[in-house]
Amino acid sequence: MITIDWLHFTPASALAGGLLIGLAAALLILLEGRIAGISGIIGGLLQPPRKGDVAWRLAFALGLVAAPMLYQVLAEMPQSRIDSGWATLVVAGLLVGFGSRLGSGCTSGHGVCGLSRLSPRSLAATIVFMTAGFVTVFAGRHLFA
Amino acid sequence: MSVLISLLIGLVFGCGLIVSGMGNPAKVLAFLDLAGDWDPSLALVMTGAIAVGLAAFRIAGRLPTSLRGKPLQMPTARQIDRRLLVGSALFGIGWGLAGICPGPALVLLGTGAAKGFVFVLAMLAGMAIFTAFERLSRARQAQSDAGK
Numbered sequence: 001m002i003t004i005d006w007l008h009f010t011p012a013s014a015l016a017g018g019l020l021i022g023l024a025a026a027l028l029i030l031l032e033g034r035i036a037g038i039s040g041i042i043g044g045l046l047q048p049p050r051k052g053d054v055a056w057r058l059a060f061a062l063g064l065v066a067a068p069m070l071y072q073v074l075a076e077m078p079q080s081r082i083d084s085g086w087a088t089l090v091v092a093g094l095l096v097g098f099g100s101r102l103g104s105g106c107t108s109g110h111g112v113c114g115l116s117r118l119s120p121r122s123l124a125a126t127i128v129f130m131t132a133g134f135v136t137v138f139a140g141r142h143l144f145a
Numbered sequence: 146m147s148v149l150i151s152l153l154i155g156l157v158f159g160c161g162l163i164v165s166g167m168g169n170p171a172k173v174l175a176f177l178d179l180a181g182d183w184d185p186s187l188a189l190v191m192t193g194a195i196a197v198g199l200a201a202f203r204i205a206g207r208l209p210t211s212l213r214g215k216p217l218q219m220p221t222a223r224q225i226d227r228r229l230l231v232g233s234a235l236f237g238i239g240w241g242l243a244g245i246c247p248g249p250a251l252v253l254l255g256t257g258a259a260k261g262f263v264f265v266l267a268m269l270a271g272m273a274i275f276t277a278f279e280r281l282s283r284a285r286q287a288q289s290d291a292g293k
Contacts, residue, residue: 032150
């Protein structure tokens, strides 16, 4: 049985944030003709540069990094906590970087844009990474805790 | 102009991640923990994002170019192959270990969290390893093709 943690359930802000993420993805495709896949946008910077294909990627990444700085000025930052230890973070980062590039996308490229395009390929990717995420947390918290 | 637009869209995306709770790895892990005290909030993040995305990609599908006259660079790959599945599985395991995916990683970097910085470095290293691995397998492929 699933027990829902009503105390930490934040439907309104989750939905509002989701709409903003969707808006960003919408603007990028409608104005620039590009898919808002973060792993693809960053990963493209680590490949041999193509002319005219670097600055926009850097600018988008800079926007993400600057977002909390801007947000802090306008409103109070919601709580954020990283509980993982250093070694876990390094392994997790390597897997996220390598895996998202090998699989051609992450939560944004496959999960948001791909599902919005009704792509069967992205649906398969999303089912696989969600399942892998659920299983990993289950193993870490309940099997080998 | 594209640079300025991309910067602004990145800011909107990042603010969406912060508002939604995706910028809080503890909350992401609580969403992935179905067997614990489950926090379903992040399902609503996907719902909201896809609701807007569905409309946008429907419109984009009917346009000859982007509204600024740029080519619409839609993904062309269709096949569900081993690379897609293995890559997504590895990504999912990494996501489940720390509760951080690429977008939120950059946001965490911007909060100044040392752990966010370390995660981003490891993630970039993972991406660079992929690029090297690709180049190697392409060179091998070319070599075996030449030997035929």
